[in-house]
Amino acid sequence: MNSNRTTRSWRLRRRPDGIINENDLELVTEEIPEITEGQILAKTIYFSLDPTNRIWMSDIDQYMEPVEIGDIMRAGGSLAIVEDSKVSHIKVGDIVQGGMHGGWQEHFIIPGEEAIAIPKEESIPLTALISVLGFTGPTAYFGFLDIGKPKKGETVVVSAAAGAVGSIVCQLAKIKGCRVVAITGNDNKCEWLKNDLKVDEVINYKKEQILDSLREKCPEGIDIYFENVGGETLDAALTLMNNYGRIPVCGLISMYNDWDAPGPKMFRNILMKRLKVEGFLVSDYLDRYSESLEALSKWMVEGKIQYKVDIVEGIENAPSAVNKLFTGENTGKLVIKVSDEP
Amino acid sequence: MNSNRTTRSWRLRRRPDGIINENDLELVTEEIPEITEGQILAKTIYFSLDPTNRIWMSDIDQYMEPVEIGDIMRAGGSLAIVEDSKVSHIKVGDIVQGGMHGGWQEHFIIPGEEAIAIPKEESIPLTALISVLGFTGPTAYFGFLDIGKPKKGETVVVSAAAGAVGSIVCQLAKIKGCRVVAITGNDNKCEWLKNDLKVDEVINYKKEQILDSLREKCPEGIDIYFENVGGETLDAALTLMNNYGRIPVCGLISMYNDWDAPGPKMFRNILMKRLKVEGFLVSDYLDRYSESLEALSKWMVEGKIQYKVDIVEGIENAPSAVNKLFTGENTGKLVIKVSDEP
Numbered sequence: 001m002n003s004n005r006t007t008r009s010w011r012l013r014r015r016p017d018g019i020i021n022e023n024d025l026e027l028v029t030e031e032i033p034e035i036t037e038g039q040i041l042a043k044t045i046y047f048s049l050d051p052t053n054r055i056w057m058s059d060i061d062q063y064m065e066p067v068e069i070g071d072i073m074r075a076g077g078s079l080a081i082v083e084d085s086k087v088s089h090i091k092v093g094d095i096v097q098g099g100m101h102g103g104w105q106e107h108f109i110i111p112g113e114e115a116i117a118i119p120k121e122e123s124i125p126l127t128a129l130i131s132v133l134g135f136t137g138p139t140a141y142f143g144f145l146d147i148g149k150p151k152k153g154e155t156v157v158v159s160a161a162a163g164a165v166g167s168i169v170c171q172l173a174k175i176k177g178c179r180v181v182a183i184t185g186n187d188n189k190c191e192w193l194k195n196d197l198k199v200d201e202v203i204n205y206k207k208e209q210i211l212d213s214l215r216e217k218c219p220e221g222i223d224i225y226f227e228n229v230g231g232e233t234l235d236a237a238l239t240l241m242n243n244y245g246r247i248p249v250c251g252l253i254s255m256y257n258d259w260d261a262p263g264p265k266m267f268r269n270i271l272m273k274r275l276k277v278e279g280f281l282v283s284d285y286l287d288r289y290s291e292s293l294e295a296l297s298k299w300m301v302e303g304k305i306q307y308k309v310d311i312v313e314g315i316e317n318a319p320s321a322v323n324k325l326f327t328g329e330n331t332g333k334l335v336i337k338v339s340d341e342p
Numbered sequence: 343m344n345s346n347r348t349t350r351s352w353r354l355r356r357r358p359d360g361i362i363n364e365n366d367l368e369l370v371t372e373e374i375p376e377i378t379e380g381q382i383l384a385k386t387i388y389f390s391l392d393p394t395n396r397i398w399m400s401d402i403d404q405y406m407e408p409v410e411i412g413d414i415m416r417a418g419g420s421l422a423i424v425e426d427s428k429v430s431h432i433k434v435g436d437i438v439q440g441g442m443h444g445g446w447q448e449h450f451i452i453p454g455e456e457a458i459a460i461p462k463e464e465s466i467p468l469t470a471l472i473s474v475l476g477f478t479g480p481t482a483y484f485g486f487l488d489i490g491k492p493k494k495g496e497t498v499v500v501s502a503a504a505g506a507v508g509s510i511v512c513q514l515a516k517i518k519g520c521r522v523v524a525i526t527g528n529d530n531k532c533e534w535l536k537n538d539l540k541v542d543e544v545i546n547y548k549k550e551q552i553l554d555s556l557r558e559k560c561p562e563g564i565d566i567y568f569e570n571v572g573g574e575t576l577d578a579a580l581t582l583m584n585n586y587g588r589i590p591v592c593g594l595i596s597m598y599n600d601w602d603a604p605g606p607k608m609f610r611n612i613l614m615k616r617l618k619v620e621g622f623l624v625s626d627y628l629d630r631y632s633e634s635l636e637a638l639s640k641w642m643v644e645g646k647i648q649y650k651v652d653i654v655e656g657i658e659n660a661p662s663a664v665n666k667l668f669t670g671e672n673t674g675k676l677v678i679k680v681s682d683e684p
Contacts, residue, residue, distance in 0.1 A: 055614075060610075060614075061581075061611070061614065062614050063585075063613075063614045063615070063616070230609070230610075235605075239403075243405075249612050249613045250613075251613065252609070252610050252613055255610055259610070260607070261607075262604050262605060262607065263577075263604060263605030263606040263607045263608070263609040264605040264606075264609060265602070265603075265604065265605045266605070267572070267594070267605040267606060267609070268402075268572075268594050268597055268601070269403070269621075270591050270619060270620070270621040271405075271591045271592075271593065271594055271621040272397075272402075272403065272404050272405045272621070273405070273621065274405070274620070274621045274622050274623060274626060275620070275621055276618065276619075276620045277612060277618075277619040277620070278612070278616070278617070278618045278619070279611075279612040279613035279614070279615065279616045279617055280616055281616060284616060
C-alpha cells in the first residue's frame with residue numbers, strides 16, 4: 001500500500017566541527033519501502049532532541065556507536081502511530097515507541113517482535129511519554145537517587161536545571177527534603193524554577209560569576225552536584241563540594257562542541273574532599289525502569305513533579321532546533337513534532 | 343630531667359612555590375620542655391615522608407588544616423622511643439606511634455591517654471610498622487579493595503607503582519587474580535616490579551609514550567586505574583578505561599608542585615564509560631583499620647606481600663629527601679631515620 005509514497009529523513013552528511021551546521025545533515029526524500037510479514041510501518045509523531053545527539057554525530061570514543069556518515073540521524077526516543085501492520089498484536093492506529101528504529105525521520109519500520117503498543121490512557125499525554133515518562137524522568141531518577149544518594153537537608157546543585165533532566169532532578173531533590181540551588185541561563189527559566197518548581201535558589205550563569213554566586217548561595221557547601229554541563233560550572237562546583245560529596249555525571253554539554261576543552265582544574269578536590277564522581281546512562285538501569293516510572297507517575301499525580309515540553313513543529317527544523325540545547329534557548333524537554341497526534 | 347637539653351625540629355618558614363626549597367623550612371634548636379603529670383616524652387626513631395607533606399605545606403583548600411607558618415612540620419606517621427614517662431601504663435624504653443604529635447622533630451610530648459605502647463614482637467620490624475603496617479598498607483587495602491572492587495581477570499593499572507602505596511596495590515591486585523600493569527619512572531623499579539612483585543607488565547613513563555604503551559599493554563582496556571599521580575598518566579588511563587571502570591584516587595602527585603596544572607581532558611570518559619572515580623584517605627577507614635592489618639600481616643607471612651623501605655639518615659636531610667618523592671628517586675616507603683632503633 002505504500003508504493004510511490006515518499007518519506008523524509010535527516011541523514012548525517014559529515015561530522016560537525018563545533019556547533020551543528022545545517023549542512024552537516026541532509027533532508028532526503030525517499031520511497032517508503034513495503035513492509036513484509038512480521039513488520040509494522042510507523043509514522044513519527046514526535047522525536048526527541050537531546051544533547052547527546054551531538055555526541056553521536058562525532059566520531060569520538062563514546063558510549064555507543066556513532067551515527068555513520070550517510071545514515072539516518074538517531075533519536076533518543078520517538079512516538080509514532082502505526083500506519084500499516086503485518087503482525088497480529090499491533091493494529092493500525094496504535095501508538096508505539098520508536099526505540100532504536102525511530103530516528104530523525106517521518107516513517108520507519110519496526111520488526112513486530114520489538115513493537116509494543118502503548119496502552120491508551122487518556123490521562124497520560126503523549127508529551128509526557130516522550131519526556132518525563134520517556135527517558136528524561138528515569139535518567140533524573142536513577143542518577144540523582146542511586147548515585148546522588150540524597151539525604152534530607154543536604155545542599156544539591158543542579159546545572160542545566162531548566163532542562164529536561166535537570167528540572168526533574170530539582171523536583172526530586174525537593175521531594176527528598178534537600179536545599180536546591182538551580183543553575184540556568186536566563187531569567188524566565190529562573191522564574192519558572194523558583195516559582196513553579198520551588199527550588200530554593202537560582203543562578204543565571206550568563207549574568208552572574210558562577211563561583212561567587214555558588215559560594216554565596218551554598219553557605220554550607222555542596223553535598224550533591226548533578227552534572228549536566230562540565231566546564232567552568234563543574235570547576236566551581238568542585239571547588240565548593242563538601243567532604244564525601246557525590247557528583248552524578250549525566251552530561252557535559254559545554255564540551256560537546258569542543259572536545260579539546262580543558263578538563264576541570266579542581267579535579268584535585270575529588271581527593272581532598274573524598275568525592276564520588278560517577279557517570280551513568282539511563283540505559284544502564286533498564287531492568288529497573290518500571291520502578292522509576294511508577295514513582296514518577298505517582299509524584300506527578302500528587303502534583304510534586306511538573307514537566308515542560310518545548311515542541312518545535314516540522315521535521316525540517318530539527319538541525320536548527322537541536323542547537324537550542326547548546327545555546328540554552330529551550331526549556332524542558334525539546335521535541336520535534338513531525339505529525340499531528342491522533 | 344630534660345632541663346638544658348635541646349632538640350631539633352623542622353619548622354615551616356614559608357609556603358613553597360613549586361618544588362620544596364630547603365629555605366622553605368628551618369631546622370631550629372630548642373629546649374626540650376619538662377613533661378608534667380600524665381605526659382610522656384618520646385624521641386623519634388623514624389618519621390614518614392609522604393607526597394601529602396607538600397599539600398600540607400601549601401594553603402590550598404585541603405583535607406585537613408595546612409601546617410601554619412612557624413609550626414613544626416607534620417609527619418604522616420612516626421615511631422619513637424619513650425625517654426621519660428609520667429603515666430603508669432607507658433615505661434621508658436617503650437616504642438610508641440607519634441600519631442598527630444610526632445612531626446619532623448627529634449623529640450615530642452604525647453598526652454598519656456593518647457599513647458599506646460607497641461607490643462614487642464620480634465618478628466615485626468619497626469620499618470614494617472612505619473610502612474606497610476603503618477599507613478601505606480591500609481591505604482592500598484581500602485582504596486584498591488573497597489573502591490576498586492577488583493574481579494579476577496580484570497586489568498589493573500597502577501601509577502607510582504614502585505611507591506609505598508603503589509607497590510602494595512600491585513601485590514593486592516595479583517592476590518586477587520588481576521592482570522597488573524605497573525607504571526613507574528626508572529628501569530630498576532621496573533625490574534623490581536616485574537621480578538619480585540610479579541606484575542604482568544611494566545611501563546617506564548620517562549622513556550615511553552604513556553598512552554601508546556598503556557594501549558599496547560592493556561589490549562582489553564583498563565578496569566581499575568589506581569591513581570597516585572594525575573596529569574598525563576590520568577588522561578591516558580581515562581582514555582583506555584572500560585565501561586564501568588573504577589578509579590580510586592589516592593594521590594595526584596604530579597600536581598602538588600603546580601596547583602594550576604590543567605585538569606584531565608578526558609574527563610568526558612567518566613560519562614562515556616560510566617566510570618566511578620572516588621577519592622579517599624586512609625583516615626576515613628580508621629574503624630576498619632585492624633581488618634586491614636590482619637589481612638596484610640597474613641599475606642606478608644605467606645610471602646605474598648613484600649615491601650621496601652627507603653631510609654634516609656638524619657633529620658637534617660628531610661627537606662631534600664622529601665623531594666625524592668617528586669623526582670621519583672625513592673623506591674617504596676620513604677622515611678627519615680632520626681635515631682637508632684633500640
